[in-house]
Amino acid sequence: MTSPSIHGRDGSNDTLPTNHVTDELLAAYAAGNLSEAQSLLVATHSALCPECRAAIAEFEAVGASFLEEIAPESMRAGSLDSVLARLDQEEMPANNVVQHPSSYSAPDRQIGEVLLPQPLRGYVGSDLRDVTWRPVIRGLEEAELKVSGPEFNVRLIKVAAGAAMPQHSHQGEELTLVLTGAYQDGSGRFARGDVQIADGDVDHQPTAEPDEACVCLIITDAPIKLTGRLGRLLNPFIRY
Amino acid sequence: MKLIQVDPRLVHPSVMHTLVENSVKTAITRPVALFGSVRSLAAFAIIASDGAMTQEPTAKETRPSEPLTAPELVTFVSKIAEQRCKTSFQALFGYFAPRLKAYLMRLGSDADQAEELVQEAMIMVWRKAASFDASQAAVSTWIFTIARNKRIDAIRREKRPEIDLEDPALVPQSESLADDIIEEQQDARRLKAAISRLSSEQATLIKMAYFGDKAHGAIAEETGLPLGTVKSRLRLALGHLRKELKEGAP
Numbered sequence A: 001m002t003s004p005s006i007h008g009r010d011g012s013n014d015t016l017p018t019n020h021v022t023d024e025l026l027a028a029y030a031a032g033n034l035s036e037a038q039s040l041l042v043a044t045h046s047a048l049c050p051e052c053r054a055a056i057a058e059f060e061a062v063g064a065s066f067l068e069e070i071a072p073e074s075m076r077a078g079s080l081d082s083v084l085a086r087l088d089q090e091e092m093p094a095n096n097v098v099q100h101p102s103s104y105s106a107p108d109r110q111i112g113e114v115l116l117p118q119p120l121r122g123y124v125g126s127d128l129r130d131v132t133w134r135p136v137i138r139g140l141e142e143a144e145l146k147v148s149g150p151e152f153n154v155r156l157i158k159v160a161a162g163a164a165m166p167q168h169s170h171q172g173e174e175l176t177l178v179l180t181g182a183y184q185d186g187s188g189r190f191a192r193g194d195v196q197i198a199d200g201d202v203d204h205q206p207t208a209e210p211d212e213a214c215v216c217l218i219i220t221d222a223p224i225k226l227t228g229r230l231g232r233l234l235n236p237f238i239r240y
Numbered sequence B: 001m002k003l004i005q006v007d008p009r010l011v012h013p014s015v016m017h018t019l020v021e022n023s024v025k026t027a028i029t030r031p032v033a034l035f036g037s038v039r040s041l042a043a044f045a046i047i048a049s050d051g052a053m054t055q056e057p058t059a060k061e062t063r064p065s066e067p068l069t070a071p072e073l074v075t076f077v078s079k080i081a082e083q084r085c086k087t088s089f090q091a092l093f094g095y096f097a098p099r100l101k102a103y104l105m106r107l108g109s110d111a112d113q114a115e116e117l118v119q120e121a122m123i124m125v126w127r128k129a130a131s132f133d134a135s136q137a138a139v140s141t142w143i144f145t146i147a148r149n150k151r152i153d154a155i156r157r158e159k160r161p162e163i164d165l166e167d168p169a170l171v172p173q174s175e176s177l178a179d180d181i182i183e184e185q186q187d188a189r190r191l192k193a194a195i196s197r198l199s200s201e202q203a204t205l206i207k208m209a210y211f212g213d214k215a216h217g218a219i220a221e222e223t224g225l226p227l228g229t230v231k232s233r234l235r236l237a238l239g240h241l242r243k244e245l246k247e248g249a250p
Helices: A023-031 A036-047 A050-069 A079-089 A118-124 A231-237 B013-029 B031-047 B070-083 B086-106 B111-131 B139-156 B175-186 B188-196 B200-210 B215-223 B227-247
Strands: A134-137 A140-144 A153-159 A168-170 A174-180 A182-185 A188-191 A195-198 A214-220 A224-226
Touching: A023 A036, A023 A050, A023 B200, A023 B227, A036 A050, A036 A118, A036 A174, A036 A214, A050 B086, A050 B139, A050 B188, A050 B200, A050 B227, A079 B086, A079 B111, A174 A188, A182 A214, A224 A231, B070 B086, B070 B111, B070 B139, B086 B111, B086 B139, B111 B139, B188 B200, B188 B227, B200 B215, B200 B227, B215 B227
Parallel strands: none
Antiparallel strands: A134 A140, A140 A153, A153 A214, A168 A224, A174 A195, A174 A214, A182 A188
């Protein structure tokens, strides 16, 4: 999908994600037709992924191009005049100074701290250490995020360094975005910015890499299904 | 419908009146055709300013209906930013407001709500003109996103997670990629060419994706195809479009 040359950069140790969100999600985000939960994941991934930001910009341009060919609806008589009258009441914008990235009031960054992308900071604050975690099973903690709309469950999970999740499959669709650390499952390796999309066809046992805890943003539209020998017995108790 | 282009200087005023009236009548009976011919109508309207057009009060606001060129649009926005230029604002309003209204109505807003959202969006254009960055997006794309965001804020009343280009956590793109993207966005013709190279089914599917949440279901019903098939065809169509955009890159 991406040519390696795009990834070969110098001067920065930011790594670029290799596992992306789908074109449907990017287009729906650009069109404004995505749920808040999915928008949160798409925007957070895209903050970490220039390729998907570019794709969103393209899809926004596609939307704008449809405006050109749409049959216009006349505005009401007097509409322009009333807007012009409202402009007169507008004060000169107080903040019309171009803000340079260097003047941006970024939270102070401390050693070892991972800065969360802006879309997510609106939900959890700027620092993962401030999150109140709830233990789930050994090696796994989670924190639910308040996102409108009943159709998705949105949460952060923290998998302890080296810990393996129970073997499981999915009843609906699960989108996982890695924020810190990395995990592996049978299908590959997922690190900061990577997105894994899993459904009923994916039966996996994600395992965090040994050197660092792995924190992910997860949105699901149905509970997972434990498929391991012991796990199966626990299925009735799983919230999602 | 094809309007006969007449140089107004060569035509007697009474003949011009008849021409204008006929065009208006034709346009009213065939609203679709109006779209393509508003600019010529408006040209007549300016000449025949002694009352011939007063039955058509909205004509003034829908005047510049042919696509304005990208540099024209950028000039309007920078004049708004630098001089608070109302003439430029009127030009943008005249072109975009009726289109945004149609777009919002296609997405399910009624006429009143669409009208209100468009007014809000255009006021935002006025307010935010100084933050428009021509190196990031075309004016039409910028205005499209403003209207899109207004709609989400007003109708869905939920948070709208947004990518912040000043975000210190943002992973930047390599410079060569950045250059490509800017060129891509500014080349509207290339975009149109890419869309035109899609099959009509694919183009329709993509348009539907922009024009409503219920589109997938509606297409499924219309075509008798299962929802999953509609979704996978849309996926192919979007992938195809991105490929076309990449291949058409200069």
